[in-house]
Amino acid sequence: MLQKYTYPQFKEVLYRTTLANGLTVNLLPRPDFHKTYAVMTTNYGSIDTKFTDSQEKQVDVPAGTAHFLEHKLFEKEDHDAFDVFGKYGADVNAFTSFTKTSFLFSTTGNLTKCLEFLLDFVQEPYFSSETVEKEKGIIGEEISMYDDDPDWQLFFGMLGNLYPHDPLSVDIAGTKETIAQIDSEILYACYNEFYQPANMDLFVVGGFNLADVLETIETNQANKQFIERSSMVDTTTFLGDSGDNILPFVEKKMAVMRPKSMIGIKGMEPVPAKRTSLKYKIELELGLYLLFGESSILFQELYQKGIVDDSFNYELSVERGFHFVVISGDTTYYEKMEHEIFSTIKNAEQILANSKREFELAKKEFLGQYIQAQNSLESIANGYEGRLFEHATLFDYAEQIQKISLSDVTDTVALFLKPGVISTSRILPIT
Amino acid sequence: MEIMDGVNLTLKPTKKYKTNQILISFTTNIKNQKEITARTLLADLLETTSLHLPTQRDVALKLSELYGASFGTSVSRYGNVYGVNFIINVVNDEYLAETTEILEDTFAFLNEVIFSPQIKDGEFVADIFQIQKQNLQAFLASLDDNKQGKALTRMNALYFRDHLQQIPTVGQLEDLSSITANQMAQYYHKMITEDQINIVVSGDVTKQQVKSALKIMPLVARSHKQLDLVYSQPDSTVVKYSDERENVSQSKLNLAYNLPVDHDSQDRFAAMVFNELFGGSALSLLFQNVREKNSLAYYAESDYDIFRQELWVQTGIQSENKEKVIDVVGQQLSQLRQGKIKQEQLDKIKASMINSYIARSDSQSVDLSKALATSLTGVLTTPKQWIANITAVQVKDIARIANLAHLQAVYFLDGRQD
Numbered sequence: 001m002l003q004k005y006t007y008p009q010f011k012e013v014l015y016r017t018t019l020a021n022g023l024t025v026n027l028l029p030r031p032d033f034h035k036t037y038a039v040m041t042t043n044y045g046s047i048d049t050k051f052t053d054s055q056e057k058q059v060d061v062p063a064g065t066a067h068f069l070e071h072k073l074f075e076k077e078d079h080d081a082f083d084v085f086g087k088y089g090a091d092v093n094a095f096t097s098f099t100k101t102s103f104l105f106s107t108t109g110n111l112t113k114c115l116e117f118l119l120d121f122v123q124e125p126y127f128s129s130e131t132v133e134k135e136k137g138i139i140g141e142e143i144s145m146y147d148d149d150p151d152w153q154l155f156f157g158m159l160g161n162l163y164p165h166d167p168l169s170v171d172i173a174g175t176k177e178t179i180a181q182i183d184s185e186i187l188y189a190c191y192n193e194f195y196q197p198a199n200m201d202l203f204v205v206g207g208f209n210l211a212d213v214l215e216t217i218e219t220n221q222a223n224k225q226f227i228e229r230s231s232m233v234d235t236t237t238f239l240g241d242s243g244d245n246i247l248p249f250v251e252k253k254m255a256v257m258r259p260k261s262m263i264g265i266k267g268m269e270p271v272p273a274k275r276t277s278l279k280y281k282i283e284l285e286l287g288l289y290l291l292f293g294e295s296s297i298l299f300q301e302l303y304q305k306g307i308v309d310d311s312f313n314y315e316l317s318v319e320r321g322f323h324f325v326v327i328s329g330d331t332t333y334y335e336k337m338e339h340e341i342f343s344t345i346k347n348a349e350q351i352l353a354n355s356k357r358e359f360e361l362a363k364k365e366f367l368g369q370y371i372q373a374q375n376s377l378e379s380i381a382n383g384y385e386g387r388l389f390e391h392a393t394l395f396d397y398a399e400q401i402q403k404i405s406l407s408d409v410t411d412t413v414a415l416f417l418k419p420g421v422i423s424t425s426r427i428l429p430i431t
Numbered sequence: 432m433e434i435m436d437g438v439n440l441t442l443k444p445t446k447k448y449k450t451n452q453i454l455i456s457f458t459t460n461i462k463n464q465k466e467i468t469a470r471t472l473l474a475d476l477l478e479t480t481s482l483h484l485p486t487q488r489d490v491a492l493k494l495s496e497l498y499g500a501s502f503g504t505s506v507s508r509y510g511n512v513y514g515v516n517f518i519i520n521v522v523n524d525e526y527l528a529e530t531t532e533i534l535e536d537t538f539a540f541l542n543e544v545i546f547s548p549q550i551k552d553g554e555f556v557a558d559i560f561q562i563q564k565q566n567l568q569a570f571l572a573s574l575d576d577n578k579q580g581k582a583l584t585r586m587n588a589l590y591f592r593d594h595l596q597q598i599p600t601v602g603q604l605e606d607l608s609s610i611t612a613n614q615m616a617q618y619y620h621k622m623i624t625e626d627q628i629n630i631v632v633s634g635d636v637t638k639q640q641v642k643s644a645l646k647i648m649p650l651v652a653r654s655h656k657q658l659d660l661v662y663s664q665p666d667s668t669v670v671k672y673s674d675e676r677e678n679v680s681q682s683k684l685n686l687a688y689n690l691p692v693d694h695d696s697q698d699r700f701a702a703m704v705f706n707e708l709f710g711g712s713a714l715s716l717l718f719q720n721v722r723e724k725n726s727l728a729y730y731a732e733s734d735y736d737i738f739r740q741e742l743w744v745q746t747g748i749q750s751e752n753k754e755k756v757i758d759v760v761g762q763q764l765s766q767l768r769q770g771k772i773k774q775e776q777l778d779k780i781k782a783s784m785i786n787s788y789i790a791r792s793d794s795q796s797v798d799l800s801k802a803l804a805t806s807l808t809g810v811l812t813t814p815k816q817w818i819a820n821i822t823a824v825q826v827k828d829i830a831r832i833a834n835l836a837h838l839q840a841v842y843f844l845d846g847r848q849d
Contacts, residue, residue, distance in 0.1 A: 010449070010526055032447040035790040086714045087775075089782030091790075108789040137726030144681035145729055145747050148578050148846075255678055256576045258569055295491035303487055304558075309566035330573060361495035368498030371522045375448045375795060402528070430678070 002214070007395040010374060014393060015210065019221050022198025024391075026384060027213060028205040030377065036111050036206030037377040039104040040122050043201075043386060044194035046172040047098045047239065047321065051193055054227075061190060062181040063167060064174015067096040068132075068139060069187050073103070073122060075131050081121045090114045096172055099320040106377070111208055112216050119202075119220045125191050127184035136179055143173050150256045150427045157425035158264040158326055161247040166239050168322060192227055203381040239322040244268070244421045251426045259428050261334035263341045266421040267323035275396075278389040280412060281318045282366075282400055284325075287413035288314050289362050290355045291344055292327050297351070298344045307333045307340075320388055325416075338424060348417055352410045359406045370398035434630075434645070437653035441802040442641060443633035447793075449526050451534060451634030454799045455517045455541060457626035458509075458807065460659050464595050467506075467513065468571075468602025469610055469618045474504040474515050475563045476555060476615065482547040490544070497536055498522045502544075508600040509807055510662045510694075510738030515622060517545060518799070523635050534636065538644035546649055548619060554612040555619075564607065571604045578844060579745065582683035586743060586842040589671050590687035592664050596739065625653055631802045633795050660808065663691060663740045671840045679846040682750040686760060687840040690735065690742040692832065695810045699737060700820040701828035705836075706735040708780050708829060709767060710744055715780075716763040717744065725759060727752050742836050750847040757841070770830035777826060785818050 005014040015027040046066050053059050074081040074094070085092040090107035103122050107114045146152045152171075160169040170178070204213055246266065271277045292298060292314040302308040312329040331337050344351065352359075373379040373394055383394045392400075434440045461467060479487045494500050500521040507514040519541060524531045549556040575581040588597045598606075628650070632641050666689050692702040710717030710733025721731035731746040748756050766772070791797045792814065805811050812820075 009528065033793045035793045082713045083779070086779035086783055089779075089786035091783065091787065092713075106790055108786050134726050138722060138729055141681065141727075141729035141747060141749070144749075147680035150576055255578075256573065258573045258576070293491075295488055295495060297488075300486060300488040304562070306562055306565050309569060330569070332569075358492070361492055365495040365499035367527075368500065368522045371449050371526050372499070372501060372520060375450060377793070 007399070010371070010395050010398065012374070012395055014395070016391065017214075019197065019218060021221055021224070021226055022196065023221060024201035024386065025214075025217055026201065026203040026391075026393075027210060028203075028380060029208060029210050030206050033207040033377065034108045035106055035377060036108075036204065036208045037104065037106045037381055038115060038118060038202065038204045039102050039381045040118055040202045041100050041102040041200060041386065042195055043099070043199045043320070044101055044190075045097050045099040046170070046174075047167045048194065049167045053189065053193055059189060059193075061186050062174060062178040063170040064139070064172070064179045065182055065186060065190055066101055067173045068135065068179060068182050069190055070094050070096045070101050070103075071135055071139060072127055072132065072187060073125060076121070076124070076126045077128075081117070084117055084121070085114065088114050088117070097319070098168060098172065102382075104381075112212070115204070115213065115216050116220050119217070123195070123224060125188065125195075127187045129184055132182065132184050132187065136182075139173055139179055140176050143171065143176060143179075146171060146173065150254050150260055153252060153254060154260045154262050154328065154425055154427045155326065157250045157252055157427070158262050158423060161250055161423040161425060162264050162266045162324055162421070163239060163242060163322070164247055165242050168239060197221070197226060201384075201386050203384050205377045205381050244419060246421055246423055248422075249424050251428060253430045254427050256427060256429050258330045259332060259334045259426060260328065260330050261338055262326050262328035262425045263338060264423045264425065265325045265345070265417065266423075267325075267416060268419040268421055269415075271318055271323055274390040275392065277318070278392045278396065278400060279404070279408075281316070281389070282397065283404060283409045283412040284316055284318075284416060286359070286362055286366065286404065287348075287352060287409045288316055288325060289366075290352060290358055290409070291348055291413075292341075293362075295358060295361070298340060302337060302340055307331060307336050312337075318388075334426060342422075345417060345422070349410060349414050352406065352413060356406060359409070363401055363404070366401045367398055370394055370401065433655075434642070435650065435652040437655045438628040438650055439630065439806055440641070440645070441629070441631045441806060442636070442638055443631065443798050443802060444636060445633060445795075445798075446635050448523075448634060448795045450520050450522050450795065451537070451632070451636055452518070452520045452795045452799055453537065453541065454629075454631040454803060455545065456514050456629045456631075456803055457516075457622050458512050458514045458629065458658060459622070459626045460511055461513050461595060464598060465606045465610065466618065467595065467598050467600075468606040469615065470513060470515050470622070471506050471602045472563060472567050472607070472610060473615060473618055473622065474506050475567055476559065477517075477544055477548055478502075478504040479563065480549055480559055481544045482549055483543055485549065493540060497533060497540065498527065500537060500540075502540070506600055509804075510660045511595075512658045512660055512807060515626075517541060518796075520795070525635070534640065535644055539647060542648045546623070550616045550619065554616045557612060560612040560615065564610070568604065568607055571602065571607065574599070574601075578677075578679055578681070578683055579747065582685050582842060582844045583743075583745065585673065585675065585844070586685040586687050586840060589673050589842055590741065590743075590840040593662065596662055624651065627653075627656060627658065629803055629806045631799045633798050658807070661694060661738055661740070664689065666837045667839055670838050672843075673841075674843045674845055676845045676847065678848075679844065681747045682753070682846040683844040684746045684748055684753055684756055685842045686744040686757075686838060687842075688742040688836040689740060689839050690832070690836045691740050692737065692835065694737045694808060697820070698828075698832065701824045701832045702735065702737065704777075704780060704784065704821060704824045705767065705829045705832040706733055706742065707784055708772065708777065709733045709763065709833075711735075712780065712783060714776065714783060716766065717760065720763055721746060721756060721759050725755070727756055727759070731756075731760075750845050753843060753845075764833060764836065767833035768830055770826050772826045772829060774826070777829070781821055781824065784821055788814070788817060788821075
């Protein structure tokens with residue numbers, strides 16, 4: 001049944017349904033827009049390298065398989081998805097993260113054909129040894145490009161420290177060695193395991209007709225057979241086997257002019273279940289903003305002293321099975337920056353307690369940012385995280401933020417920081 | 432509409448977005464190369480502090496008060512025209528639980544940062560100046576850390592004969608060190624009093640509202656100047672080559688071509704289709720042949736700057752494949768020159784361009800930059816005209832454009848290990 005969710009403050013109505021085959025569908029009509037953006041997401045990413053298949057067999061696949069699979073779904077026996085979308089005048093793309101693989105298009109015409117083709121090309125795999133071998137050259141170049149990207153290397157240096165024994169520490173694309181082991185059999189095995197409709201969702205947003213789009217999707221799905229699976233994909237594992245047994249420090253030399261440094265903090269508890277997870281995430285975001293954001297005292301002091309510039313940044317990642325925070329900057333005085341970050345972490349509760357005025361302003365800031373993001377069809381659809389935050393959208397974020405108190409934020413930040421599992425990653429110039 | 436000599440206002444009323452967006456752009460021709468870098472420093476100085484918001488934190492807190500308004504300054508280049516831009520995006524209070532005077536407050540903020548800089552006794556306040564100068568120095572010095580960007584900068588330095596055009600839009604390190612706080616105040620006054628000003632406002636606003644909000648700004652008339660826009664240089668018969676070794680995993684091969692097509696000519700539509708077909712999209716010859724068929728690169732693309740009449744190709748490859756990639760790129764251009772283009776592929780390219788064009792009209796910032804471009808170039812193309820002109824491009828038109836493109840420079844960042 002089609003559920004209707006209304007957000008009067010933002011003048012939005014969202015429709016959601018789960019089809020008979022288990023596929024979750026979200027539809028958000030925006031009649032003023034010429035464009036429609038659709039994204040189909042599988043709850044499967046680079047960290048899902050170990051699983052038990054339908055024959056109860058333990059399977060262990062090479063790093064980079066999810067990303068490889070994403071590339072290869074575009075190529076069919078006698079056609080290429082880029083070409084077909086090209087014929088319809090639509091733009092198509094895809095991306096793979098740690099926990100998700102998404103396929104998307106945007107179009108201003110031929111919407112029915114585009115939607116049908118999106119569902120078909122994702123749900124009808126064709127892998128051959130010839131096309132798999134050819135892809136290794138292209139992805140090999142993609143990996144080389146990231147090898148030379150100092151920010152990417154800084155970030156993965158950190159992940160290698162915080163999650164030394166987990167697939168999270170390996171590049172999403174894998175390495176040249178791991179992708180060399182991938183063959184069509186492995187791709188089919190992962191495809192059959194993870195690309196089940198019940199493990200996927202479709203989000204459509206833009207200037208479309210609700211009834212037409214729903215009918216297109218329902219008809220297309222009703223006409224397809226899927227391999228029956230007795231159990232759902234097991235994606236509930238909490239990562240971090242290493243616990244607090246992390247590597248505290250890593251340093252790498254690269255062809256850069258200016259050193260880069262990053263401090264990482266590992267979340268040691270699984271995030272709370274369902275919508276409480278959204279509250280938890282927003283509280284952490286707010287707390288980090290007050291401690292490390294552009295209006296924080298820390299940033300102001302470091303900036304005034306010329307220790308950091310606006311490359312100073314922090315990022316919270318909350319995904320299925322893990323969460324962590326990184327704080328980073330490009331600076332010659334990286335030791336001073338690290339020292340001040342550590343001191344802010346240590347005094348976090350005290351700082352937050354004294355941030356009453358800043359907290360009220362931060363809530364305004366976040367609300368305004370969530371509203372600004374509603375201009376972008378891509379932000380609306382890509383901001384949807386499926387089961388992770390119990391189907392929350394940008395509109396739920398905007399509603400939730402208005403209800404949060406400073407003491408909630410202080411408590412959540414204290415809980416997150418308490419175990420103190422912290423590491424440092426640096427990229428230094430070759431001297 | 433011209434609200435006074437040299438100050439132009441364009442209003443784009445719409446209820447489609449949940450925000451109001453304002454762009455104020457200062458444009459001029461530049462003769463002295465140092466001024467390119469100086470204007471970047473100026474954009475940084477005006478973005479981060481002002482007289483009544485004396486620290487970066489004061490500015491940040493003020494923007495939070497304006498419901499997280501997104502504000503930034505930038506520099507831009509359109510051929511020979513250089514711009515310093517102030518852009519702010521702020522929520523429409525219809526979507527807030529309380530009523531506010533956010534639009535007036537936003538104009539007041541812009542007035543503050545643009546017209547009340549921290550200048551005392553004819554120079555920017557020393558500590559503010561030092562911080563921004565040091566930050567810009569670090570930024571310019573680390574531009575080469577991005578290897579794709581580095582290869583592009585080096586290619587342009589090789590391709591352009593004009594000193595100003597050789598310099599990146601954001602300026603260069605060697606011009607920064609000699610700039611003083613006193614000179615910066617002079618550059619500021621020159622910009623404020625002499626530059627052409629374009630103001631563009633998009634959102635749920637009326638002409639009356641905007642005109643009354645603008646009254647607080649001490650805008651003064653300046654002589655209306657027709658800016659010299661297009662940079663062009665004649666073909667050289669000698670192709671310049673430059674190779675540089677660096678310890679990188681992926682080598683970068685860039686090729687620059689002269690492409691003399693006027694920005695206001697009918698041929699500009701054929702040039703756009705030509706670029707898209709050559710290397711501008713995933714349906715292009717470069718993507719299909721360098722990447723998909725020969726597996727030589729992750730990215731292989733072309734781009735085109737109509738105001739500088741330059742076409743260029745960027746690739747990320749393995750060092751040993753350099754000659755092969757040069758061959759494959761050359762073959763694709765030669766196919767286009769001979770008009771060996773499948774009608775089906777041309778149709779796809781055009782359909783995809785038209786789709787992107789219409790899709791871009793769903794973006795407020797695109798609306799702003801289009802309005803600015805119209806104001807600067809004096810060329811107004813309606814969506815209907817644009818689509819009709821793209822649709823009309825034929826194989827023979829593309830072949831004609833392809834024959835105008837002449838290779839002038841090849842830059843190679845060589846990651847070979849030995």
